Structure formats: C-alpha cells, structure tokens
Amino acid sequence: MALLAATALYAQHASAEISDGVVKIGVLNDQSGVVSDATGQGSVVAARLAAEEFNNQVSGKPIEIIFADHQNKADIASTIARQWYEKDGVDLIVDTPNSGAGLAVQGVAKEMKKIFITSSAGTTALSNQNCSPYGIQWTYDTYALAKGTGEAVVEQGGKTWYFITADYAFGHQLQADATSIIEQHGGKVLGSANHPLATPDFSSFLLQAQASKAQVVGFANAGGDTIEAIKQATEFGLTAGGQRVAAMLLLLTDVHSLGLKAAQGTYLTTPFYWNLNADTRAWSDKFAAKFNGRRPTFLQIGVYESVRHYLQAVQALGSDDADAVMKKMRETKIESAFSHGAYIRADGRVIRDMYLAQVKTPAESKEDWDFYKIVKKIPGEELAHPLSESTCPLVKKS
Structure with missing residues (x-):
C-alpha cells in the first residue's frame, strides 16, 4: 500500500510540472505589413510586460517570449505554428492578426491540443463554426x-x-x-x-x-x-x-x-483607450517607456492581458498542461488594467465591455x-x- 501511495503521489507531482522546464510563449503576428504598427513589436513588448509581472518565471521555471512574422499569410502562419508547437516547445501562441492566419493557427492548435489565444483576428468564425476547446478570441470580433x-x-x-x-x-x-x-x-x-x-x-x-x-x-x-x-x-x-x-x-x-x-x-x-482612467494610463505609461513613447492599441494590451491570464493559471496549477490551464482560465474572471469582470464564454469568446x-x-x-x-x-x-x-x-x- 505504501508503494502504491508513493507511486500515486509521484504521478500527481509529475503531472503538475512545467513541460521542458520552461514556459514558452510565441507572439505570432505582422512584423512588417499593414497591421505591424498596431501589433508587431508592440505586441512583443506587451507580452514581455506580462512576463515581467511574474519576474520572468512561473512555478520556479523561466518564461521565454519569442516572436515571428506570419506576413499575413495563412500558410506561413500554420507552418510556424506547427514548428513552434511540435519541435520548439511553445506552450502558447498569441496575437495573430489576419483572420485567415488566425483560423489556420487555431486549426493547428486544436489538432495538437495546444493553446492559442488571438487578440487581433476578428472573424466570428473563430468562436462560432471553427471554435476550438483550445482557442480563445480575446479582444474583439467583427x-x-x-x-x-x-x-x-x-x-x-x-x-x-x-x-x-x-x-x-x-x-x-x-x-x-x-x-x-x-x-x-x-x-x-x-x-x-x-x-x-x-x-x-x-x-x-x-x-x-x-x-x-x-x-x-x-x-x-x-x-x-x-x-x-x-x-x-x-x-x-x-x-x-x-x-x-x-x-x-x-x-x-x-x-x-x-x-x-x-x-x-x-x-x-x-474595448480600450489608454487615457480612459488612472489604471489604463499607468499601464500605458509602462508600455510607452518600453516602446519609444508610443501608446498601445487594444490589440497590444490584449496580448499583455491574455499572456498574464495564462501565466496566472499556470502559476495556480504549477503546471502548463493545456487542458488543465484552459479549464482554469475559463473558471477565472479576467481582471487587469484592461478589463474588470470579463470572462471566457463557452465558445471561447471573451465577453468584455x-x-x-x-x-x-x-x-x-x-x-x-x-x-x-x-x-x-x-x-x-x-x-x-x-x-x-x-x-x-x-x-x-x-
């Protein structure tokens, strides 16, 4: 009995660990095209601001933020997503403007049972006919x-x-x-x-x-x-x-x-304006200090908040298991400088004022x-x- 109990305890402990010893988050967006100004490097800055709130580590393991340019092309987006999830140990992909690219990445994420949160793709198909148990439409839709x-x-x-x-x-x-x-x-x-x-x-x-x-x-x-x-x-x-x-x-x-x-x-x-109140201005001041004095778009703060909510779930669980983290994120109201009382609906759509x-x-x-x-x-x-x-x-x- 003691051996069985020890084995069960070990299995429980093992399942509650961080895979590969690092929480890796990929910002996949437009770095050079028509929406690079509204996403681009600003979204990378926003993701890093979220990681910094956790001192760049969660459950004792480092947080790594990487990024890539999908060039607003669905085939390039899906290829990068597959490489990241399958070979590079990426746990979460965020941002992803361009609805065709967003739908492509959500399809890959669903197939591979990995988490995808889009702040920048607006088609309602993401949370309607093409919804996914591993997908969240974070910021807005058409x-x-x-x-x-x-x-x-x-x-x-x-x-x-x-x-x-x-x-x-x-x-x-x-x-x-x-x-x-x-x-x-x-x-x-x-x-x-x-x-x-x-x-x-x-x-x-x-x-x-x-x-x-x-x-x-x-x-x-x-x-x-x-x-x-x-x-x-x-x-x-x-x-x-x-x-x-x-x-x-x-x-x-x-x-x-x-x-x-x-x-x-x-x-x-x-859903957001940088000068709406003291909280939005304070966060936007932090962003501006890191990004050449520029104020954030709602797409960029959406990246920050989605990464933050994900990391809160990982920290609470001590695990980056996709199913457990998705469950925890769905159960938890979203609170930040961006949102108060927002929540993830059954279809993956975040409901926010x-x-x-x-x-x-x-x-x-x-x-x-x-x-x-x-x-x-x-x-x-x-x-x-x-x-x-x-x-x-x-x-x-x-």
Missing part, C-alpha cells in the same frame, strides 16, 4: 465592431451604405455583420467593392462608392488599408461631397498616422495620442453574438 459603430451611424441618419472591403475572411465577415446590423435598424447597403490586401490604390473603389450616392461609405478593412482608404477618400472629396466615412475597425495607431484633421469626427468601437468613441478635433486634443472622446460604455453581453444562434459544437443547446 460582430462587436459592426454592432457598436453600425448602430451609432444609422441612428444618426446614415441609412444608405456602400462598403469597400478587404478581400479576405476578416473583411467579408465584418461587412456581413455590419450589413445585418444596418438592415435591422432600417438601413440599406447599396453595394460593395472588394480590394486586395495592402493595395496602394483605392481610386476605382472610391469612384464606385461615389457613384452609388450612398450616405455612408464603410471601410471593412484594417491597419494600413484603412489609413490609405481614408486618406484617398479625403483626396477624392467624398466627405466634401456630402458622404460620410465609417471605419469599421479604427485603431489608435491608424488615427496617429492619419492625423486628427483627416480622422476627426469618426465614430469607432473600442466596450466603448463607443469619437475621434477628437485638433482643437480638442490636449496632448500627443489624445485622440478619443468616449461617447458611451456598451455592456459586453450586448456586443456578443447570441449563443442561441451559435454553431460552435462546444455550446450546449437546451
């Missing part, structure tokens, strides 16, 4: 952006829309979600045009938008594409001609690149990066696709 911004613009009289849409999973899903919200509120989409990723020339798409006579031209794209589209829309005189521009995903770094003169008055939905914001005028801005006026807080449950309509196999239907 439904939340469409509902927050779409409702606000339609309520202000923007009833007819024309979309200029990035021709990949994120753009198509964002347009589809926005169309549904617009139609629910009595609006109508008159047409759309798809553009390739990182196109330098939006002229043909903008001419079609002008010809449509739509009250609102909606940009269902991200990063550098959104910046170029808004710049060229101004040059083409869309707003001067009476049309409104709505950016369905507008990030802090996009406004910084555009300048307040070009971006002023634009409505957006965001968000904000409808408006870009300030140059006269309203009091300091560098002081770009947003918060219009209202939107409860997280209002911005999440209803579970009753979910096709995620993890969701139990009554």
